[in-house]
Amino acid sequence: MREKRAASTTPAARRRRKKAAAAARDGGEKRREEATRYEGVPVTVYLPGGGGLVCELKLSKFDGTKATVINGGGYAKFMANGGLVRGDHVEVLAFRRPPNHHLCFVIAKIEG
Secondary structure, three states: OOOOOOOOOOHHHHHHHHHHHHHHHOOOOOOOOOOOOOOOEEEEEEEOOOOOEEEEEEEEEOOOOOOEEEEOOOHHHHHHHOOOOOOOOEEEEEEEEOOOOEEEEEEEEOOO
């Protein structure tokens, strides 16, 4: 007699099987349908000590945790050019710049 193997029926297991099947159909490559679109409020971010680095990014809520985040198309370049890495302690100062009261942030790395 053949032994029956119990298939996992949890939602997470079904999603993993579905992703694996789709990857096998597509030759194992992930393909992005369209460019990432960042929703949110446009903000100007300044990094003192980074040579006066300025970047136009977006302020938004992260869907998974509802945390407020700053992201956008130039985020990785901003972090790299500013010498910031994951785990750095930073101070964030917010202000509005006249004449249109555009929202701005200064991100300063805290040493030590």
